[in-house]
Amino acid sequence: AQSVTQLGSHVSVSEGALVLLRCNYSSSVPPYLFWYVQYPNQGLQLLLKYTSAATLVKGINGFEAEFKKSETSFHLTKPSAHMSDAAEYFCAVESGGSYIPTFGRGTSLIVHP
Amino acid sequence: DAGVIQSPRHEVTEMGQEVTLRCKPISGHDYLFWYRQTMMRGLELLIYFNNNVPIDDSGMPEDRFSAKMPNASFSTLKIQPSEPRDSAVYFCASSRTGGSPLHFGNGTRLTVT
Numbered sequence: 001a002q003s004v005t006q007l008g009s010h011v012s013v014s015e016g017a018l019v020l021l022r023c024n025y026s027s028s029v030p031p032y033l034f035w036y037v038q039y040p041n042q043g044l045q046l047l048l049k050y051t052s053a054a055t056l057v058k059g060i061n062g063f064e065a066e067f068k069k070s071e072t073s074f075h076l077t078k079p080s081a082h083m084s085d086a087a088e089y090f091c092a093v094e095s096g097g098s099y100i101p102t103f104g105r106g107t108s109l110i111v112h113p
Numbered sequence: 114d115a116g117v118i119q120s121p122r123h124e125v126t127e128m129g130q131e132v133t134l135r136c137k138p139i140s141g142h143d144y145l146f147w148y149r150q151t152m153m154r155g156l157e158l159l160i161y162f163n164n165n166v167p168i169d170d171s172g173m174p175e176d177r178f179s180a181k182m183p184n185a186s187f188s189t190l191k192i193q194p195s196e197p198r199d200s201a202v203y204f205c206a207s208s209r210t211g212g213s214p215l216h217f218g219n220g221t222r223l224t225v226t
Contacts, residue, residue, distance in 0.1 A: 051212075098211075
């Protein structure tokens with residue numbers, strides 16, 4: 001069984017501030033982990049993917065995420081928020097050969113000027 | 114690469130009418146997924162196909178929903194008869210193989226009055 005928990009349905013930051021979006025997962029086997037972003041009126045787009053090659057994964061638009069097995073976490077960070085980062089962010093886990101990702105409920109990132 | 118193409122972008126219909134949503138996946142992708150997104154339930158997997166064959170339809174809400182994939186480049190999701198509670202954004206997504214990231218279309222926003 002696999003599941004994903006995203007802590008905080010909304011995260012609000014000021015422009016230029018650090019962005020931290022939290023994701024914890026449960027999986028009985030080493031997982032694939034993903035972060036997706038959804039802009040208004042669009043589908044989800046891949047930000048980054050963890051596949052066990054490296055624990056720190058760099059994605060598009062300056063985002064990165066660190067896989068911590070001991071904490072079963074895959075938090076998403078960005079050093080300095082831009083107004084254009086305002087969107088919905090989804091964490092997803094895929095494991096056990098299911099080929100079916102399980103998505104978290106999403107976190108809405110709000111960026112204040 | 115045109116991405117996943119969904120049509121229509123918006124559909125407004127009256128309760129009891131038949132609704133057909135269409136999807137063209139990315140060429141060469143073996144997996145196709147249909148998701149529904151609502152504020153209350155988040156992103157729900159309805160059904161997925163592998164090589165045009167339905168693999169898991171346990172997420173389809175009820176018999177009013179049906180999905181087909183007659184060939185590798187086309188899939189439909191049909192609701193008959195439609196009900197107001199079916200109002201949601203429906204996404205189609207495709208992936209190259211199991212464990213590959215999903216590529217989402219821009220969705221169809223369905224409103225049933």
